[in-house]
Amino acid sequence: MLSYLIKRLLATIPVLIGISLLLFFMLRMLPGDPAQVLAGQMATPEEIENIRHQLGLDRPIYEQYVAYLSRLARFDLGRSARTQNPVTQEIWARLPNTLLLAVVAITLACLFGIPAGIISAVRPYSWIDYLVTVSALFGMSMPVFWLGLMLVVVFAVILKWLPAGGTGGWQNVILPSITLAAFVVAFIARMTRSTMIETLSQDFTTTARSKGLPERVVVIKHALKNAMIPIITVVGLQFGLLLGGAVLTETVFAWPGVGRLIVDSILARDYPVIQGAILIFGLLYIMVNLVVDLIYALVDPRIRYD
Amino acid sequence: MTDIAENSIAGAGRLTADSSLRRTWAKLKRNKAAIVGGILLLIYVLSALAAPLLFRGNPSAPNLINSLEPPSMKDPLGTDELGRSILGRIIYGSRISLVIAVGVVFVGMICGIPLGLISGYYGGKIDFLIQRTTDTMLAFPGFLLALALVAVLGVGVKNTVISIGISMIPMYIRLVRGCVLAIREEVYVEAARAVGTRDATILLRHILPNVMVPITVQTSLSMGTAILFAAGLGFLGIGVQPPTPEWGTMLGSARSYLFHAPHVATFPGIAIFLAVLSFNLLGDGLRDALDPRFKL
Numbered sequence: 001m002l003s004y005l006i007k008r009l010l011a012t013i014p015v016l017i018g019i020s021l022l023l024f025f026m027l028r029m030l031p032g033d034p035a036q037v038l039a040g041q042m043a044t045p046e047e048i049e050n051i052r053h054q055l056g057l058d059r060p061i062y063e064q065y066v067a068y069l070s071r072l073a074r075f076d077l078g079r080s081a082r083t084q085n086p087v088t089q090e091i092w093a094r095l096p097n098t099l100l101l102a103v104v105a106i107t108l109a110c111l112f113g114i115p116a117g118i119i120s121a122v123r124p125y126s127w128i129d130y131l132v133t134v135s136a137l138f139g140m141s142m143p144v145f146w147l148g149l150m151l152v153v154v155f156a157v158i159l160k161w162l163p164a165g166g167t168g169g170w171q172n173v174i175l176p177s178i179t180l181a182a183f184v185v186a187f188i189a190r191m192t193r194s195t196m197i198e199t200l201s202q203d204f205t206t207t208a209r210s211k212g213l214p215e216r217v218v219v220i221k222h223a224l225k226n227a228m229i230p231i232i233t234v235v236g237l238q239f240g241l242l243l244g245g246a247v248l249t250e251t252v253f254a255w256p257g258v259g260r261l262i263v264d265s266i267l268a269r270d271y272p273v274i275q276g277a278i279l280i281f282g283l284l285y286i287m288v289n290l291v292v293d294l295i296y297a298l299v300d301p302r303i304r305y306d
Numbered sequence: 307m308t309d310i311a312e313n314s315i316a317g318a319g320r321l322t323a324d325s326s327l328r329r330t331w332a333k334l335k336r337n338k339a340a341i342v343g344g345i346l347l348l349i350y351v352l353s354a355l356a357a358p359l360l361f362r363g364n365p366s367a368p369n370l371i372n373s374l375e376p377p378s379m380k381d382p383l384g385t386d387e388l389g390r391s392i393l394g395r396i397i398y399g400s401r402i403s404l405v406i407a408v409g410v411v412f413v414g415m416i417c418g419i420p421l422g423l424i425s426g427y428y429g430g431k432i433d434f435l436i437q438r439t440t441d442t443m444l445a446f447p448g449f450l451l452a453l454a455l456v457a458v459l460g461v462g463v464k465n466t467v468i469s470i471g472i473s474m475i476p477m478y479i480r481l482v483r484g485c486v487l488a489i490r491e492e493v494y495v496e497a498a499r500a501v502g503t504r505d506a507t508i509l510l511r512h513i514l515p516n517v518m519v520p521i522t523v524q525t526s527l528s529m530g531t532a533i534l535f536a537a538g539l540g541f542l543g544i545g546v547q548p549p550t551p552e553w554g555t556m557l558g559s560a561r562s563y564l565f566h567a568p569h570v571a572t573f574p575g576i577a578i579f580l581a582v583l584s585f586n587l588l589g590d591g592l593r594d595a596l597d598p599r600f601k602l
Contacts, residue, residue, distance in 0.1 A: 018442025026458055137339075137590075141583035143534055145541050146557060146575030153568040164564075244449030248538050252561070262450075263542050266457045278454050282445050 001297060008293050012286055019282050023275050024068050028061075038081055038271060077276035082268050087276035091258060095280065097167065098257035101249065102242050104173055105180035110235060113185040117192020117231075122219055124197060132189055139186030144245045148179040148252035165254040176253040180245050184238040191234040195227040202226075228299050236292030243281050333595035340591020346584035354400040361394035366549035374567040383573045386556070387563055392570065395551035396577045402552045403533050403581060406467055410532035411525050413471025418478025419521065423509050425479060426486025436479065443476040452535055456544050466545045470535045474528055481524055485517045523593040530585030537578045553578045 035052040036043070043051075051057075056064050071078070077087035120132040155175060156164035163172050199205065200223050208222045209215075247259035254260075258277050265273040334340050353360060369389035377384040383392040425436040443451060455469035489495060490513065498508050533553075539545030540554025548555055553574045560571035 014438050015441050015445050018438060019445055022442055026454065137583065137586060138579075141530065141579055141586050143537050143541075143554070143557075143575060143578045143582075145538065145554075146571070146578065149557065149561065149564060149571045150575065152564060153571070157565055157568065240447030241449075244447040244453075247449065247453065248541065251542060262453065263544070266453070266542075266544050269457075271457070274454065274457050278446065278450060281447070281450055285447060286445055 004297055005294065008290055012290060015286060016283075019279065020069060020072060021065075023279055024065055026271075026275060072279075077279070078272035080265075080273045081270045082265070082273070087272050090261060090273055091277055091280055094256055094258045094261050097255060098243075098246050098250070098259060100173065101176055101180055101246060101255065101257060102239070104177040105184065105242055106235065106239065108177060108181040109184040109188055109238070112181075113188030114192050114231065116185075117189040118196055118219065118224065120189065120193040121196030121200060122215075129193075132193065136186040136189045136193075139182050140190075142182065143248075144179055144183050145248040145252050147182055148175070148249055151175050151179060152252070165252070167256060172253075172255075176249050176255055179252065180242060180249045183245060184242055187238055187241070188231070188234055192227070192231050195230045196223055199223040199227045225299075229296060232292055232295055232299065236289050239288045240285050243285060330592075330595045334591055337591040337594060339587050340595070343584045343587025343589075343591060346580055347588060350400055350581050350584060351404065353397050354404045357397050357401055361391065361397045363391075363394065365390060365394040365398040365551045374563060374570065376567070376569055384567070384569045386570050387559060387567075392556075392573050395556060396553065396574060398551040399553045399556065399574070399577065400581070402463065402546060402550060403536065403578075406463065406470070406536045406546075407529040407532045407585075409467035410471045410474060410536075411528050413468060414474030414478050414528060415521070415525070417472075418475040419482050419514075419517075421475070422479040422482025423486055423513065423517075426483035427490055427505070427509055427513065433483075437483075440476040440479050443473075444480075446473075448473045448477075448531070449535055449538060452539065453542075453544070456539060461544050461547050463546050463550070466536050466539055469539075470532050473535070474532070477528070478521070478524070481520055482517050485520055486513055489513050489516050519596045523589055523596065526585050526589035526592055530582040530589070533578060533581050533585070 035048045035055065035057055038055075039048045039051050056067050059067070075088055077091075079086055080090055083090065116132045116136075120129045123129055152164045152175065155162045162175055164175075166172055196219075200219070204226070205218055205223050208218045213222075243259070246257060247262055249255065250257040250260040251263055258280065262274060262277045262281075264270075265277065334344075367390065369385070372381070372385045372389035373387055375381060375385040375389070381391045381393065383396065386392055386395070421436050425433045446454065451473040452469045455472055456465060459465040459469055495508060495512055498512050503512075536545055536552070537554030537557070540552045540556075541558040543555075543558055546552035546555050548559065556574040557571055557578075560567075560574065563570050
């Protein structure tokens with residue numbers, strides 16, 4: 001297991017280097033002089049020169065990249081152009097809020113998506129299967145931000161049961177996490193259904209049935225266990241969708257997370273924060289996929305011996 | 307010799323393509339969900355093409371006296387904060403969304419397909435380089451990558467198309483490469499290689515047509531995703547800019563009037579939902595019709 005873990009960790013290095021290159025060149029791709037963009041339209045030539053020197057833009061490109069990597073290694077993501085606070089401070093203050101939403105949403109999505117997919121697969125082409133399939137398709141086609149707005153209209157404006165946005169108590173988490181989970185639950189239900197239908201038609205499930213095992217045991221212990229790998233993969237991949245969705249959901253519900261920070265920073269052209277926040281989201285996504293790979297090895301021992 | 311061999315391979319390919327097209331159409335016609343998707347898409351395309359006939363006047367011209375009017379006979383879907391007809395803006399918005407959807411898949415395909423073909427066919431160092439770049443791009447969730455690119459390129463229809471299009475490239479590369487890896491070992495590819503056919507001809511005439519099934523399905527689904535992404539960027543205020551009637555931008559402005567006039571936010575959302583649903587239904591139907599074993 002340890003060698004498998006090391007192998008997987010090593011495999012992330014090229015991707016990490018790729019991400020650092022992509023983010024490094026992001027600032028250099030800006031039309032015009034990055035120092036001018038960061039300094040603003042009203043800046044004097046001295047101020048621009050000062051920023052250029054501070055950012056090391058007057059040094060050769062490879063030196064700039066090495067300096068950038070060394071800063072990254074020390075978690076120094078620079079300072080926000082808007083607030084002058086360290087970017088790490090800006091992100092750490094909001095990251096727990098985003099993670100809270102993401103964890104609640106993915107838990108909700110699994111709690112509803114996996115059972116819905118199983119029920120649908122066990123009774124294919126029944127009314128419940130059609131209901132799950134159609135709901136999943138609707139969920140995948142619905143813009144998350146619109147669903148969020150409609151939930152606000154119904155539960156906050158008309159019924160007045162829940163707050164329309166902001167933070168404070170557990171009530172504030174309900175609408176944003178349902179909004180965020182809606183898209184993901186659809187994918188999980190679809191994947192669970194198709195994988196379970198395939199697994200339930202395989203020889204080992206026929207054998208389990210012919211041994212006289214109850215259908216519940218055949219479905220849960222035999223079929224579901226073997227269908228778990230694709231389901232776990234989808235849950236891991238959906239985490240990426242969730243991070244993208246968080247940007248929109250946090251905007252709808254005025255939720256102070258990293259997603260909202262990215263949007264505010266884009267509108268204010270605060271590039272150090274945009275770079276830093278996107279880097280953190282990229283790292284989170286890689287880490288989740290790494291954890292998914294480790295869960296594979298736990299669920300299916302054959303993987304770790306490959 | 308080479309010409310005869312190539313012509314016979316290509317001729318056989320055409321015959322197979324004709325009959326498989328007929329088979330696919332027959333299967334697609336039997337799929338009710340795909341037909342619903344097709345009809346929705348047709349309505350959507352027709353309303354985009356006939357927008358000036360369906361709604362007379364300028365959908366972006368403000369009329370403040372009529373602001374935030376609820377649905378009525380005069381304005382079936384009501385008016386927005388500037389008194390503009392929501393129906394008119396939705397009809398004209400279908401043009402923008404369609405242009406974005408087509409533009410995005412064009413950017414994704416024009417860059418992704420050649421890179422996927424080269425990566426899968428040649429393998430080796432070039433494959434390694436393309437795949438590591440793809441890994442890096444895939445390390446960012448699609449919408450975030452589009453968001454980062456918009457931050458660099460700026461707002462507007464063109465930059466929205468480029469940003470979302472670039473975020474689609476890695477998916478096309480992976481899809482095409484995966485198919486090419488299987489196809490390049492087929493006997494007809496080996497036969498073409500044996501008669502001395504150039505690599506470019508093999509890739510374009512023998513491999514590419516056989517990759518078209520997954521590409522077609524993916525393109526239909528990607529168009530839906532493109533509309534969702536573009537609407538998301540518009541909603542955040544960093545996509546298509548007002549007063550252009552784009553559905554996401556309309557929802558973004560409607561957010562401020564949610565408590566007083568919820569209809570302003572309701573109808574553009576339904577338009578996005580139905581457009582994306584049409585592409586998803588058609589994509590699913592195409593996948594089942596073209597190859598039931600093929601799953602994305």
